[in-house]
Amino acid sequence: MGAIAAEIAVDPGRVESDLWALAALVEADLPGWTRTALGPVDREARELVLRWMADAGLETTVDGAGNIVGRLRGAGATGRSLMVGSHTDTVVGGGRFDGIVGVVGAIEAVRALREAGRELEHDLVVVDFFSEEPNEFGLSCLGSRAMVGELTAEHLGLLDDRGRTLADALAEIGIDASALLGAHVDFSGVDAFLELHIEQGPYLEQQGSQIGLVESITGVSRFRALFTGRADHAGTAPMGLRHDAGCAAAGTVLAVERIAGEGVQTRGTSGQVTFTPAAVNVVTARADFRGEFRGPEGEWLRQAQEQLTAAAQDEGRQRGVGVEVDWLPLQEPAPMSGPVLSALAGVVDGLGYSSSRLFSGAEHDAAVIARKVPSGMIFVPSHDGRSHCPEEWTDLVDVTAGVTTLTHALLALDQQ
Ligand code: GLV
Ligand code: MN
Ligand code: MN
DSSP: OOSSOOOSOOOHHHHHHHHHHHHTOOOTTSSSSOOOTTSSSHHHHHHHHHHHHHHTTOEEEEOTTSOEEEEEOOSSOSSOEEEEEEEOOOOTTOOSSTTHHHHHHHHHHHHHHHHTTOOOSSEEEEEEESOOSOOTTSOOOHHHHHHTTOOOHHHHTOBOTTSOBHHHHHHHTTOOHHHHHTOOOOGGGEEEEEEEEEOOSSHHHHHTOSEEEEEEEOEEEEEEEEEEOOOOBTTTSOGGGOOOHHHHHHHHHHHHHHHHHTSSSOEEEEEEEEEESOOTTBOOOEEEEEEEEEESOHHHHHHHHHHHHHHHHHHHHHHTOEEEEEEOOOBOOEEOOHHHHHHHHHHHHHHTOOEEEEEEOSOOHHHHHTTTSOEEEEEEOOGGGOOSSTTOOOOHHHHHHHHHHHHHHHHHHHTO
């Protein structure tokens, strides 16, 4: 044990039972532990979080973007606050820890502080951000983007595979598009933002570290490419006379891998390719392809965009296939705040946990909030680095170390 006495008791049993209660809320017809933001179960999860926040003594609201927000008034009455949170939605076929560790952890930090009689000077604002994972429209971090005022009518007009707009999909779950656009927050009184999260990669395990302190969060660039060819008979259309949209898309899938494979921390993923008609004996007339690049440098992402657009056009040209590549607004890499990182490092050392600093290849609400507020992230190890899959696992002892770090970090930041 380090120099910080752990007189503030985080309750591992309570953390575990909250994690399992949230994780159990899944879409039964989908694989793994699925709770998509626009699906039928996510609302139940956010309502549960709302109840927990109220029970923990927070003043709760649901903002226009569906974010669940709880405020614990500080003793200082200064109007200044600290913000903390993460998300409760999951990817399809995801695991039980991504996002909810940070939401459960933040609420547990409030309980632990109150039970220890430790009142902060700052208000403490806990947020369960709506829709962090990329949805059917390819858009991630809806709730945090709405908070920083970054969502536009263009985002709301994005289409899914069924031709539905994002605004319509939100209306179906009771979120009004105009309220979403108006949900921005004045961050001038917020002194720091913290997010606790699982690492989702193998680094901490490899280093034997209990805690990860994030130095920066990856930039992300997502695209949708539409290839328009011609349907023909699979048995009679000669190979040289085809306009096969599927082959043009397949060539572009490989280009994503090649472009990203040339860097070190750069990543490229072809997440979704849909062929129409989906029939074994018809040449593909239309391919709808969504993918992304990630990396620690915005300049590399811009180059990757140009290279991929050129590669897609080349694949189309070779086959007489039309190509349209649309890029979503690029998310720049997000450095975490130096002073917040130093405060976190002091706390981790004081608590006697082993730690490593690292780059996050996963995106997070913290990357969005960091555009307005000095931000920091605390990571806990992921077994075998697995995440976005049902096998995702973090030991309770590590989750507890993360929650303990978060709790003491709030105290440290409160004093600054
Ligand atoms: C979110 O988990 C992401 O990195 O896609
Ligand atoms: Mn995720
Ligand atoms: Mn996450």
